[in-house]
Amino acid sequence: MAFLEVKDVSREIFNNNGKYLKIIDDINFSVADGEFLSLIGPSGCGKTTLLRVISGLDNPEKGEVTLAGEKIVKPSVSRGYVFQHGSLYPWETIRQNIGSGLQAVQGKKFDQKLVDHFIEIMGLKGFEDAYPNQVSGGMAQRAALARSLVLNPQLLLLDEPMGALDAFTRVDVQNIVYKIWQEKKTTMILVTHDIDEAIYLSQRILVMTPHPGRVKEIVRNDLPFPRKRDSSEFLETRKRLQQILNFK
Ligand SMILES: Nc1ncnc2c1ncn2[C@@H]1O[C@H](COP(=O)(O)OP(=O)(O)OP(=O)(O)O)[C@@H](O)[C@H]1O
Numbered sequence: 001m002a003f004l005e006v007k008d009v010s011r012e013i014f015n016n017n018g019k020y021l022k023i024i025d026d027i028n029f030s031v032a033d034g035e036f037l038s039l040i041g042p043s044g045c046g047k048t049t050l051l052r053v054i055s056g057l058d059n060p061e062k063g064e065v066t067l068a069g070e071k072i073v074k075p076s077v078s079r080g081y082v083f084q085h086g087s088l089y090p091w092e093t094i095r096q097n098i099g100s101g102l103q104a105v106q107g108k109k110f111d112q113k114l115v116d117h118f119i120e121i122m123g124l125k126g127f128e129d130a131y132p133n134q135v136s137g138g139m140a141q142r143a144a145l146a147r148s149l150v151l152n153p154q155l156l157l158l159d160e161p162m163g164a165l166d167a168f169t170r171v172d173v174q175n176i177v178y179k180i181w182q183e184k185k186t187t188m189i190l191v192t193h194d195i196d197e198a199i200y201l202s203q204r205i206l207v208m209t210p211h212p213g214r215v216k217e218i219v220r221n222d223l224p225f226p227r228k229r230d231s232s233e234f235l236e237t238r239k240r241l242q243q244i245l246n247f248k
Contacts, residue, residue, distance in 0.1 A: 001069060002030030003187060004054070004155065008063035010212075011049050023049045024213035027063070029206060034185040038198035038205045040241070046213025047191040051157050054189065055081050067155060077105055080148025084160040087144035088132040094139075095119065095128040098146045105151065118146035122176065138169035142176055149180060158190040162197060174200055178226070195245075199237050200227050207244050217244050 009027040014020055024046040031037050039047045052058040054065050056075045065072045067079070075081075088097045098118055102110045119128050122142040124135075132140050141161050148156055158177070162170045178201055181188055192198050198205045198221075205219045219241065223233050 003033040003035075003068060004031040004189075005066045006030065006050075006054065006063070007065070009050070009053060009060045009065060010062040011046070011053060011058065012061045022212040024053075027213070027215055029215060029218060031187060031189065034187055035204070036181055036188045036190070036202045038190045038192055038202040039208060040192060040195065040198050040205060040245070041208030041213070041216070042210055042245070043193070045208040045210035047208060048159055049213065050208075051081075051159050051189065051191055054155075055079050055157050057081075077101060077151050078154045080151060080153035080156040082141070082144050082148055082156070082158050082161045084163045087147065087161075088140060090132050093129050093131055094124055094135065094143045097132070097143055098150055101147060101151050114150055118150050121180075122146045136169065137165050138173055141165065141173050145173075145176065145180070149184070149186070152184075153186060156186050156188045158188060160191050160193065163193065170194075170197070177201060182225070195238055195241050196229060196234075199223070199234055199241070200229060205241065207241065219244070 006027055006029050010025050011023045012021065013023060027050060039050065041047055049058070053060050054072065056072045056079065059073060089100065092100060095115060099110060099112070099115045102115065119125055122145065124139060124143060124146070127135050127139060144161065162173050165173060174197055180186065190198070190201060202221055205221055207216045207219065208214065209216045221237060223237065227234060
């Protein structure tokens with residue numbers, strides 16, 4: 001049995017105009033424990049919809065998702081979710097944000113040492129008492145990652161967390177994600193528009209096509225870690241993905 005199994009999943013809705021819409025159709029794939037998988041595809045192909053179903057935020061009209069054999073029917077602290085924007089509470093400091101989920105689970109005497117540990121490894125020391133609008137975009141996203149990771153999730157869902165960052169900061173946060181994945185072996189699923197980001201981080205890349213969203217191909221990415229963005233193998237993999245995505 002695979003760790004995460006997405007079986008025959010379709011998401012169908014009636015939009016605000018009463019029109020029937022099939023957003024994703026008959027999605028099937030599995031993810032091994034500790035694996036890093038990326039989802040890529042054109043805008044609107046249903047990547048976020050699929051991630052929301054895996055998180056339990058939405059339920060599919062057809063099919064099911066199981067994690068370690070348990071059917072996912074609602075969100076759980078065991079499945080972290082980091083958004084492109086707005087994963088942090090603006091009214092809480094960085095420290096309070098990172099600790100808030102832990103406090104909800106462990107109560108008032110929650111493990112402050114663990115929060116300190118994540119402040120340290122995310123390079124947020126000196127900024128723990130700042131509010132999200134007082135730190136850089138990269139720091140805010142590192143804090144958002146810490147906020148999920150501090151709960152030691154079985155599965156971390158990353159919905160373009162680097163998407164709104166400038167190129168330098170994006171690489172910096174990619175390196176943090178890579179380091180955390182190497183150290184903690186947390187199973188991760190990343191939605192991204194950035195082919196290089198998918199190649200840099202993931203062991204398999206699931207390519208989707210739109211209207212409705214379907215799986216076009218799942219590409220194995222066996223380049224040795226840490227990956228070199230300018231190696232000929234990296235560029236070959238990029239070319240292959242561009243072909244699958246029909247880039248001219
Ligand atoms: N609740 C909803 N009501 C109406 N339409 C929806 C709803 N949820 C998703 N959609 C539509 O379904 C399609 C897929 O949306 P989704 O956000 O999952 O795609 P995506 O691949 O993540 O897009 P992007 O790459 O632009 O973030 C889009 O056309 C979107 O407008």
